[in-house]
Amino acid sequence: MNDLSQPSANRAVILIVDDELSNVEIIYSALGDDYEISFATSGEEALEVARLTQPDLVLLDVVMPGMQGFEVCQKLKEDPLLSDIPVIFTTGLGDTEDEIRGLSLGAIDYVTKPIQPMILRNRVRNHVELKQLRDHLAVLAVTDALTGLHNRRKLDGLLTNAVRAPASDGTWLSIIMIDVDFFKQFNDAYGHETGDRCLHMVASALSRAVRQASGYTARYGGEEFACVLPGTDLDRAMEVAADIRRHVHQLGIPHVGSQVQPYVTISMGVASAVVEADMQPEMWIRTADEQLYLAKGAGRDQIKGRIFGGDSSL
Incomplete structure (x- = not known):
């Protein structure tokens, strides 16, 4: 009983x-x-x-x-x-x-x-x-209806908990911001229904890769995704990002509007830091966004990342 x-x-x-x-x-x-x-x-x-x-x-x-x-x-x-x-x-x-x-x-x-x-x-x-x-x-x-991943609201909560939990001080935390390359052109070429299927397939690939790293994946908005990796330093986060990129490549989703590959690709920005008192979750988001911008500027289908410190200004 x-x-x-x-x-x-x-x-x-x-x-x-x-x-x-x-x-x-x-x-x-x-x-x-x-x-x-x-x-x-x-x-x-x-x-x-x-x-x-x-x-x-x-x-x-x-x-x-x-x-x-x-x-x-x-x-x-x-x-x-x-x-x-x-x-x-x-x-x-x-x-x-x-x-x-x-x-x-x-x-x-x-x-x-x-x-x-x-x-x-x-x-x-x-x-x-x-x-x-x-x-x-x-x-x-807290679930994105299209992809089944966490939504942005849930991601914000997970990131806040990872930063502010009592046991978090002194531990590594990484976040990966992900953008589907030339997604507007994909929708223009194939239609929004096919675009939705593409996002769903990319989300599944992300989920498979990040699950192995004991992380969390969310749809951040539109064609943008984010992954939270507690206890993960930059080297390991870059490995996870490379694994995500490989999974998406393996999907082989045709993309006639892409300027980098004949199939769907993604660009990624990685931010890593050791959690310290008074650090804010926005610091990871801002730094990862900056790295994502650099990845796009470098030609897309790229991964850029860096370590930042607690004195980074917001």
Whole structure:
């Protein structure tokens, strides 16, 4: 029942938190056919299991030895990785003040004991469906519809986290700015529908190359893309850029309007630096853009890159 292995991709995960195993068994009997079930018998264990399993919903007992359910709920809501998980309190208290307190801490519902299986199933189903809808909308909000890559909003967040995370100081960070060469001419020659297919194919090539480097890829706008490479110095970032260029060449997408090759090519600018206090994400973007401009000026289908320091002016 308390399977902490990788959850099934097709079933939502429910975490049951109750110090009475008989209550856990009752809830499991009501929900086990439809959901992946994990359980914890204390508040401390609940937080550990929640971080491990990332459940879709928590059924949380109010009264437990040691850490009470209210405190567990509060800690869940204070954790950025767990705060979006809906919490339903299970309680036999029947006290309005306790219900108000739980809801004020961020719980979404109460289920009273003794548990009524049909009522529990319906409430859990409704809240899980709402959670999954919110998750889907959240993904759409940071995904480029054409390519399936991250969009610029998501890229800005990833870059900001890479610069400002507490563990980032003293680590390398690189970004690659990428532009499809003579893309206006491509659209003029083949039409916008074919142009969209071209961008989708280039995005797939970028994703394959950058995934091997444990980086992130986004569509920055139009025919421009960007890659964030945490923990990557300039030498390695230039290798990744060369790999990206090779992948795009291998696509062999015909381009009669190109002035450099008879197929689609890309130009790239690479910026690398050791993260220091007070450095701003814009420094990487600006430096990579400068290098991209140089790559275009050198004839396109080129890679230019440099290391910059924390004293670079914005």
